[in-house]
Amino acid sequence: MSLRSEALSRGVSAETFDLTFANVTLIPRVLELDRRQPEFVQTFWRYLDARVTPARIERGRRLLAENASLLEAVHQRYGVQPRFIVAFWGMESSFGDDTGNFPLAASLATLAYDARRANFFRDQLLTLLHLIDRGDISPDAQGSWAGAFGQTQFMPSTFKAYAVDFDGDGHPNLWTSLPDIFASSANYLASIGWDGSSTWGREVALPYDFPYALSGIETEKPMSEWAQLGVVNIDGSPLPTSTLSASLILPGGVNSGPALLVYRNFRKIMNWNNSLLYAVSVGHLADRIAGGDPFATLRYDDGSPMSRQQVEEMQSLLLLRGLDTGGVDGLVGAKTREAVKRFQEQASLPADGYPTVALLDQLRSTQ
Numbered sequence: 001m002s003l004r005s006e007a008l009s010r011g012v013s014a015e016t017f018d019l020t021f022a023n024v025t026l027i028p029r030v031l032e033l034d035r036r037q038p039e040f041v042q043t044f045w046r047y048l049d050a051r052v053t054p055a056r057i058e059r060g061r062r063l064l065a066e067n068a069s070l071l072e073a074v075h076q077r078y079g080v081q082p083r084f085i086v087a088f089w090g091m092e093s094s095f096g097d098d099t100g101n102f103p104l105a106a107s108l109a110t111l112a113y114d115a116r117r118a119n120f121f122r123d124q125l126l127t128l129l130h131l132i133d134r135g136d137i138s139p140d141a142q143g144s145w146a147g148a149f150g151q152t153q154f155m156p157s158t159f160k161a162y163a164v165d166f167d168g169d170g171h172p173n174l175w176t177s178l179p180d181i182f183a184s185s186a187n188y189l190a191s192i193g194w195d196g197s198s199t200w201g202r203e204v205a206l207p208y209d210f211p212y213a214l215s216g217i218e219t220e221k222p223m224s225e226w227a228q229l230g231v232v233n234i235d236g237s238p239l240p241t242s243t244l245s246a247s248l249i250l251p252g253g254v255n256s257g258p259a260l261l262v263y264r265n266f267r268k269i270m271n272w273n274n275s276l277l278y279a280v281s282v283g284h285l286a287d288r289i290a291g292g293d294p295f296a297t298l299r300y301d302d303g304s305p306m307s308r309q310q311v312e313e314m315q316s317l318l319l320l321r322g323l324d325t326g327g328v329d330g331l332v333g334a335k336t337r338e339a340v341k342r343f344q345e346q347a348s349l350p351a352d353g354y355p356t357v358a359l360l361d362q363l364r365s366t367q
Contacts, residue, residue: 003112003122007129016133020105030102030110033145035308035330043305044252047277051091052285060090060289071182074166078186079196084265085185087286088272092153099151099175100144104128104137108147108156116329121147127156136163136171150174151181154188162188194268198244200283201262203234203295206248213341213351215248217262217276218334222246226261234258234296251276253354258297310360311336317363318343 001009007017042050064071064086071082093099108128111121124147131137136159143149147156152174154163163172166183173180190196207230214221214229223242231248232238239261246261260280269279284295306314308330315325318339326335332355341353347362 003125007126010126010130012126012129012133016139017129020129020132020139021109024103024106024109026110026113027102027106027145028110030107030145031114034111034114034116042277044257044277044280045299046305048281048284051281052288056090056094056285057288059095060086060285061291063089063095064289067178067182070179074179074182074186075196077183078190080186080189080194081196081286083286083290084189084200084282085182086289087282088185089151089181090285090289091278091282092148093151096151096181099142099153100149101142102145104141104143104147104149105139107143107145111147124156127160131156131160152185154184158188159184162191188272189268192268192271193264195264198263198265200265200269200279200286201246201260203258203297204231204239204248204261205234205236206231206259212250212254213345215250215259215351216337216341216353217247217249217267217270218338220245220247223261231259231261249276249280250352250354251280253356254350254352256300258295304357306332306355306357306360310357311355314340314355314360314363317360317367320367321346 004017004021008014064082067086068082071085074080074085075082089095105125105128108121108125112118112125114121128137128147132139137149141149144153148154150159154174159172159174162184163174164180164183164187165172166179167173167177169177172184174184204226210230222245223239226246226248227239244263246263247266249260249262251257251260262279262283266279266283269282270276272282273279288294311332312328312330315328315330315336318325318336319328321343323339323342324335325339326333336355337353340355340359341351343363344351344353344359347366349359
């Protein structure tokens, strides 16, 4: 079925479709950006330093204070702490400074006709047409190269499901209405299970003999069990007595970056953007905006990021060993990290699941 026929079958008017697509052309730059997202090519400290900056922290604190009454009203309605709403706002659009300058319809059309995630983006494009048809979004609206838009950078399906008209003007407006922006973020997080009585995680210190194979978002244990394994707060004090369960993650690997115990809310941040580095940055930015300290872990140079070609080679070599990476796409996702961890275990290395050029060299040498 053609896109136009499918749109009309879903209730989009012919006038809306034709108006929206009158000047749509495919955008090669969108495909270039899709192949090198920063979540996959930047090292931990470089990613964090580019996002949790002194200027962003200071501005976040000021905006938290300036919008205290509105943020508290949203907090009362949805149960999401104001510091997290402001942190998402800062991460997604630099507090509204950068909402994207790609034409939404053309960006989504480009990705819908690319084989990598065609079905997902075709559905997003059809949802965008529905939103245009009901008057929520302009046909010439702009956003990110991936089709996210507004100060929250919602995708069309997220907007349709969770955007809130908190200012009561008849339409959710994620470009200029702070009540709608804050409430939509909070509504989304609350709807997916955000725990307003808890935080996202904490920095910890590990014993010298910590079993690194237990690290990773896929392993979850009660706090008491992590304590029994010798995990303590970063200042050396005991972990709090708590009924919370947590995962131990090493976003920069064993040799660079902090060790973090992360809770249920961390997983909800990953629902927003399925990236460990993104989720750590949101959580840490929220802490810093609220007056928290920088990570205490000593910083080491985490080297140069792996190129896409190097990641593809690593995935191929892991697959030859019977370790499932989820394919050869040059992207370091959960399956690739798990395959790396299994190889590290086989090679008697600290099994942190963190891919490096040195690990790739070892894979080459053992073929």
